[in-house]
Amino acid sequence: MEGIVLALFVCLLLALVTKYLSVPPIPFYIIAGVILGKSGLGIVANDEISTFFSQMGLIFLLFFMGLGLKLERVAANRSAVLTSGIIDLNINMLIGFVAAYLFGFSLIESAVIATAFYISSTAMALTSLIENRKLMLREAETVIWLMMFEDLVLIVFLAIFSAGDQNPIILFLKIAGVLAVLYALAHWGKEFLISILDRDDELPIIFTFAAVLTTASFSMFIGVPETMMVIALGAAFATTDPDAFEQHARPFKDVFLVTFFVFFGVTITFSGGVNLFMIAAISLLAVLSKLISGLITGIVIHGSALSGIEIWGNTIGRGEFSIALAALPGLSLAPAVATIIAAMVIVTSIAGSFTAKYCTNLRRGILRMGRKKPSVRHVH
Amino acid sequence: MALRSLNLPGVGTKYEFETDKGDTVAIFFTKTGSIQMYTLQKGCSTPSAAEMTLVEARRLGNILTGAIMEADQESVEIAFSALADLRVTIHTYLIPKSIEGKAIEDLQIRAKTGATVIAVCRHDRNIINPPPAFVFEAGDAALVIGESDQIKMFEREIMVA
Numbered sequence: 001m002e003g004i005v006l007a008l009f010v011c012l013l014l015a016l017v018t019k020y021l022s023v024p025p026i027p028f029y030i031i032a033g034v035i036l037g038k039s040g041l042g043i044v045a046n047d048e049i050s051t052f053f054s055q056m057g058l059i060f061l062l063f064f065m066g067l068g069l070k071l072e073r074v075a076a077n078r079s080a081v082l083t084s085g086i087i088d089l090n091i092n093m094l095i096g097f098v099a100a101y102l103f104g105f106s107l108i109e110s111a112v113i114a115t116a117f118y119i120s121s122t123a124m125a126l127t128s129l130i131e132n133r134k135l136m137l138r139e140a141e142t143v144i145w146l147m148m149f150e151d152l153v154l155i156v157f158l159a160i161f162s163a164g165d166q167n168p169i170i171l172f173l174k175i176a177g178v179l180a181v182l183y184a185l186a187h188w189g190k191e192f193l194i195s196i197l198d199r200d201d202e203l204p205i206i207f208t209f210a211a212v213l214t215t216a217s218f219s220m221f222i223g224v225p226e227t228m229m230v231i232a233l234g235a236a237f238a239t240t241d242p243d244a245f246e247q248h249a250r251p252f253k254d255v256f257l258v259t260f261f262v263f264f265g266v267t268i269t270f271s272g273g274v275n276l277f278m279i280a281a282i283s284l285l286a287v288l289s290k291l292i293s294g295l296i297t298g299i300v301i302h303g304s305a306l307s308g309i310e311i312w313g314n315t316i317g318r319g320e321f322s323i324a325l326a327a328l329p330g331l332s333l334a335p336a337v338a339t340i341i342a343a344m345v346i347v348t349s350i351a352g353s354f355t356a357k358y359c360t361n362l363r364r365g366i367l368r369m370g371r372k373k374p375s376v377r378h379v380h
Numbered sequence: 381m382a383l384r385s386l387n388l389p390g391v392g393t394k395y396e397f398e399t400d401k402g403d404t405v406a407i408f409f410t411k412t413g414s415i416q417m418y419t420l421q422k423g424c425s426t427p428s429a430a431e432m433t434l435v436e437a438r439r440l441g442n443i444l445t446g447a448i449m450e451a452d453q454e455s456v457e458i459a460f461s462a463l464a465d466l467r468v469t470i471h472t473y474l475i476p477k478s479i480e481g482k483a484i485e486d487l488q489i490r491a492k493t494g495a496t497v498i499a500v501c502r503h504d505r506n507i508i509n510p511p512p513a514f515v516f517e518a519g520d521a522a523l524v525i526g527e528s529d530q531i532k533m534f535e536r537e538i539m540v541a
Contacts, residue, residue, distance in 0.1 A: 070389045126390045133429035135391065136406045136418035144388050360426070 003044035004053065007036060007262040008255075015258075022131055023353045024124045026261055026319045027346040033265020034342075050263045057260025058324055059230050060253035062158075063212050065122070065151055065321075066234020067242045067249075074148055084142055084297045085149030088315075091296070092118040095289040100340075103278055108161075109337050112325055115157045116341045117286055121319025122147040124349060128314055128356035139310040142301055146315065154321055155231055162225030162330055174224045179232050182215075186236035193237070197244040208248040211237075227328065257320070264327055265342065267335075274339045282340055283347035290316050306363050313359025317352030318345050457528065469528045470498075475520040476539055485512035493533040495526030 010032045018025040036044040074081050096117030100110035125147050129140050163171055186193070197204050215233045219226035237245050291312045298308025326333075326341040355362075383397045392410040399405065402422035409415055415437040420427040432440065442456060455471040479487060490496055500507045500514065501521040507514070516522070524534055 068390050070387075073387070073389060122390060130391065130408075130410050130412060130414075130416070133416060133418070133431065135388075135394070135408045135410075135416060136396075136404075136420065136427045136429070141388070144391060148389055364426075 003036075003047065003266075004050050004259060007033070007044055007050075007259060007266075010036065011258045011262060024121070024127070024317060024319065024349050026121070026124070026323075027349045029258060029261035030265040030268075030323070030342055030346055033262040034268050035265075036262070037266030037268065039268055039270050044262075044266055046263055046266060050259060050266075053256055053259040054263045054327070055329070056252065057256035057258070058327060059212060059216050059226065059256075060249060061257050061260070061320055061324060062227050063230045063234045063249060064246065064253050065154075066231035066236075067238045067245055068122075069148070069151060069231070069235045069238060071235065074145075074152070077145060080142070080301065081145045081149050084146050084301055084311075085153070087297050087300065088146055088150070088293045089118060089153055091293040092289045095285055095292075099282060099285050103282075103340075105334070105337065108331075109333055112161060112328075112331065112333060112337060113282075113340060115154070115161075116318065116322035116325045117282070117289070117344065119150050119154055119318065119321045119325070120147065120290070120315040121317045121321065121349060121352075122151060124317035124319050124352060124356075125314050128317075128353065132357055132360075134310075134314070134360070137310060138302060139298070139307050139314075142297065142307075143311055143314050146297075146311070150321075154325075155228055157325070158228045158231075158328070159225055161325070161328055162227060166223065171224065174222060175228070178219065178222075178224055178229055182229075182232050182236040183239075186239050190240050193240045197241050197248070204244065205248045205251075208245060209252060212249065212252075225330075227324075260327070261320075261323065264323055264338070268339050268342050269335050270339060271335075274336045274343075278340065279343040279347070283344050283351075286318065286344050286348050287316055287351060306366060309359055309363050309366070313352075313355040313362070315352075316355050317349040319349050455531075467527065468525060469531045470523060470525050471531050471534075472501075473522050473524060473535075473539060475516045475518070475522060477518075478540075479516050479538065480518050481515060483513050483515045484510060487538055489534065489538055492537050493526070494530040495524050495534040497522050498525050499523040 011029055014028045014032060015025055018028055033044075034040055038045070093114050096114035097110050100113035100117070101107070105113060125143055129135055129143060134140050159175065196207050212230055212233065215229050216226040219229040234245075291308075294310075294312030294315065295305050295308035297311055298305050301307070322341050322345050326338045383395060386394045386396070388394055388408075390411070392408055394406060394408050396404065396406040404418075404420040404422075404427075406418040406420075406427070407415065408418075413434065415432045415434065416429055417432065417437075417440075418427040418429045442454075455469060457467055457469045460466045460468070484497055497510060497514075498508070500510050500516070500523070502517065502519070524531060526534065
């Protein structure tokens with residue numbers, strides 16, 4: 001218990017400092033965890049309470065992601081979302097997977113690393129677009145839809161990774177059943193849900209918390225991945241009043257998620273075959289592969305490689321979803337997987353906060369160089 | 381001028397239009413609660429941006445809708461089309477030296493002009509619906525409501541007298 005209090009207090013300070021410097025807080029929470037935990041000072045250890053808090057953090061993160069899913073909007077924008085999304089998925093997954101496999105991880109571990117390698121941080125990308133005042137750029141919309149596509153892909157991978165050795169057909173039927181129930185509830189219970197959300201007493205908050213927890217524990221009970229089901233719950237609730245649900249779930253998400261990041265850091269060990277070379281190689285590749293996918297997306301969607309630099313700059317940071325994958329319950333991964341993903345998140349999210357700020361300058365600089373020497377075509 | 385609005389998931393709502401002269405203006409109501417306004421001059425590739433709080437954005441809106449705004453004196457005219465086109469003007473005034481130390485009832489503001497003092501701002505605190513015995517002090521700012529003729533009368537009779 002003292003561990004959580006200490007961790008939360010450190011996070012409070014970190015949140016203050018990172019907000020002041022406008023850098024993403026996630027890497028610093030993890031670093032704080034590493035320093036306080038096993039590999040560092042060893043003053044904070046995981047206990048029952050922190051494990052529960054961390055689980056809640058993961059579940060509320062995914063519930064929030066579900067609330068933000070706008071399936072009908074994705075469907076309306078299908079062609080643009082699909083083109084950029086598929087470029088991003090193929091290139092980054094492939095590079096991530098090959099790199100991890102060459103470093104000697106097993107097939108399933110490489111797949112988890114590749115997914116964590118592929119998925120950019122939605123929170124960081126959107127925050128950087130807003131804070132750096134880039135919303136009007138045409139690339140901003142591409143980035144926003146790219147994040148949405150990545151979220152959708154994540155759901156599929158969560159299902160695959162959580163399936164374990166269950167019969168896939170039975171699992172699929174179970175998932176379909178739960179989904180049908182959730183959507184039926186949201187559809188026919190819409191008026192009831194809205195009437196609850198409209199109250200200004202404690203009921204909406206209790207309801208939101210209970211709904212998320214019930215869905216998670218019921219999913220565990222019948223053996224379907226609870227991570228996927230809370231996303232589905234979010235997506236189903238998003239058809240009623242997503243803003244109200246966000247408002248009521250935010251306090252839970254904010255507190256639990258911070259503990260999740262810190263205690264993820266606490267569990268990290270630097271033994272188990274991870275060395276600095278590996279960390280540097282994966283992190284560098286993580287930056288480079290987004291550059292490749294960004295450039296291709298820029299050329300295909302906006303007809304300009306320079307647009308690709310803008311897309312790249314805003315999508316380098318890996319964050320909450322990569323950590324979520326590394327901490328996925330039910331997967332018995334080597335501790336090295338968590339270490340390498342944590343290191344990659346720390347490096348790319350810090351690098352990403354700089355590229356997001358300065359890639360417009362970089363782009364202008366390249367443009368100027370290109371103008372001076374018109375005979376030479378500079379791509380980057 | 382066609383106004384387009386778009387809901388960007390995770391970011392907020394975007395409103396964008398192109399002016400007749402070819403410049404583009406975009407407004408974003410972000411989920412963080414701030415409002416960003418971008419303007420892109422025709423032929424330029426990089427927009428310039430301003431971030432505003434809700435209060436600042438309202439202020440900008442007031443300016444754009446044509447309300448008269450000066451440094452210390454602001455006025456807004458509101459038309460209620462449902463109430464037989466009732467037009468009400470709300471105006472703020474800095475209290476001049478001539479009426480410092482006088483009470484609202486002594487000045488006979490309502491009897492003389494028809495306008496009503498509905499609030500007074502004193503040292504950054506607001507006094508809503510000041511009583512008739514309320515005495516103006518140096519540095520007060522008064523919020524006066526009435527029809528535009530009554531407001532003009534107020535300016536002539538009270539502010540100058």
